[in-house]
Amino acid sequence: xxLNHGSRIIANxxxxxxxxxxxxxxxxxxFSIEFGVPNWxxxxxxxxxxxxxxxxxxxxxxxDLQFLGMAEAEASLTIQPNxxxxxxxxxxDLNLTPQQMFALEEVRNGADLxxxxxxxxxxxxxxxxxxxxxxxxxRVTLSDWARVLRELNYADILVVGVTLPQVMxxxxxxxxxxxxxxxxxxxxxGRYDAVVNRCRLxxxxxxxxMAEKDMVNAAVEKFKTKRKTMTxxxxxxxxxxxxxxxxxxAHHVDDDDGNPEWYSRSDALMxxxxxxxxxxxxxxxxxxxxxx
Numbered sequence: 607x608x609l610n611h612g613s614r615i616i617a618n619x620x621x622x623x624x625x626x627x628x629x630x631x632x633x634x635x636x637f638s639i640e641f642g643v644p645n646w647x648x649x650x651x652x653x654x655x656x657x658x659x660x661x662x663x664x665x666x667x668x669x670d671l672q673f674l675g676m677a678e679a680e681a682s683l684t685i686q687p688n689x690x691x692x693x694x695x696x697x698x699d700l701n702l703t704p705q706q707m708f709a710l711e712e713v714r715n716g717a718d719l720x721x722x723x724x725x726x727x728x729x730x731x732x733x734x735x736x737x738x739x740x741x742x743x744x745r746v747t748l749s750d751w752a753r754v755l756r757e758l759n760y761a762d763i764l765v766v767g768v769t770l771p772q773v774m775x776x777x778x779x780x781x782x783x784x785x786x787x788x789x790x791x792x793x794x795x796g797r798y799d800a801v802v803n804r805c806r807l808x809x810x811x812x813x814x815x816m817a818e819k820d821m822v823n824a825a826v827e828k829f830k831t832k833r834k835t836m837t838x839x840x841x842x843x844x845x846x847x848x849x850x851x852x853x854x855x856a857h858h859v860d861d862d863d864g865n866p867e868w869y870s871r872s873d874a875l876m877x878x879x880x881x882x883x884x885x886x887x888x889x890x891x892x893x894x895x896x897x898x
Contacts, residue, residue, distance in 0.1 A: 609641075609738040611653035611729035617641040617685050619725055621744040622695060626757035633707050633758050635700040637662070637677055637723065637744075643685055643692040653731025655685040655738060660698045661724040665713055668720045668743065674710070675700050707760065715871060716796015719746040748795060755794055778815040779892060782808045782885050789878055793871075801874035805881035806853040809846055812888050822847050842887065849880050 608615045622638040637660065646652065658679060663671040677698035685694065702710070710719075720743070727738045746754070773780050785808035792800040813819050825840040826847055836844070869877075 609655055609658075609725065609727060609729070609740050611655070611731045611736060611738070612733045614646070614653065614731075615644055616653055616655045616687055616729060616738070617643050619740055619742055621721075621723065621742060624721070624744070624746055624750070624754060626754040626760075627699075628757075628759045629701070631704070633702045633704070633760070635662075635677075635702060635754070637698045637700065637721075638695055639698060639723075639725075640693055640695040641683075641685055643687050643694070645689055645691045646687040648689055652686060652688075653729050655727055655729050656683070658683060658696070658725060658727040658738075660700075661726070662700055663722040663724070664710060665720055666715055666717045668722075668745075671720060671722050672713070674706070674721075675702065707758075711794070712871070714751070716748075716794070716798075718748055719751050720744075721746065752791075752794060760794075773889060777892075779812065779885065779889055782812040782815065782888070785811060786878070786882050786885055789874075789881070793874055793878060796871075798869045798871055798874040802853045802869045802877050805877045806850060808881050808885060809850050809853075812885060813846075816888055816892070818843060839891075842884070845880070846884050849877060849884075853877060 609617045609619065619639050619641050622640050625636045625638070627634040627636060639660075641655075660677040662674045662677055664674040665671040677700040680697040680699060683694065683696045685692075723742050723744065725738075725740045725742065729736050729738045773783050777783075785804045789801045789804035789808065792798075792804060813822060821840075822843045825836065825843045828836055828840060829844055
């Protein structure tokens with residue numbers, strides 16, 4: 607495929623790479639497009655390509671892509687073939703909301719990501735002004751997409767909108783925060799059972815670090831007899847214990863036929879959301895001044 611004026615090729619576009627950039631309240635995917643411009647003999651009529659823009663479709667399967675958005679060129683680009691071949695490149699930026707990023711991750715579902723890029727522009731030459739169009743396909747592998755997510759700082763802003771706290775390595779909650787970060791990486795890679803496993807480890811580490819095991823047991827007993835008098839913290843600890851109980855099948859097989867339990871993306875999102883929130887709450891409690 608190519609961008610032509612009449613029957614003459616002006617440029618053969620291809621994707622060099624995809625990168626990410628974080629903004630305030632938005633994520634930006636950056637598509638680097640290279641335009642391979644063949645040489646035209648001097649006696650040939652010249653033509654110019656201009657006003658190139660992109661329409662981006664995305665999905666987990668090449669044959670099932672959906673519209674994602676329009677990408678804007680970082681700068682204007684005018685391409686005019688001459689006696690020497692050229693390879694100019696240009697960045698095109700696609701702005702995505704957090705909701706779109708969440709939806710994109712839902713569609714990807716832990717697999718590679720496929721893009722179809724519709725290029726539109728216009729050419730001016732011997733035939734007057736003509737529309738130019740081309741479609742190119744680009745596959746982003748799992749490892750490349752993990753890099754893009756890191757560039758977007760997406761590992762620190764969870765899909766449920768929880769910002770992980772920054773803690774020092776000597777902090778008593780540092781292991782729990784680390785487990786949550788690892789769980790989020792597992793989520794990006796589609797390892798949903800591993801997400802649940804790490805969240806359980808995070809909650810276990812959290813209770814041990816905060817010396818809350820006795821408080822958790824007391825909250826469970828109080829729920830049985832005096833639930834209306836429970837404090838906010840006791841109710842939070844009770845929810846945490848329920849989540850820990852929910853994650854237990856990730857470590858065992860069932861009693862009937864020995865089959866393991868499997869967790870879906872929705873399961874992993876639910877557990878990761880609570881575990882991340884529980885860690886944030888514990889960090890706040892650890893940082894709060896002591897009451898005298």
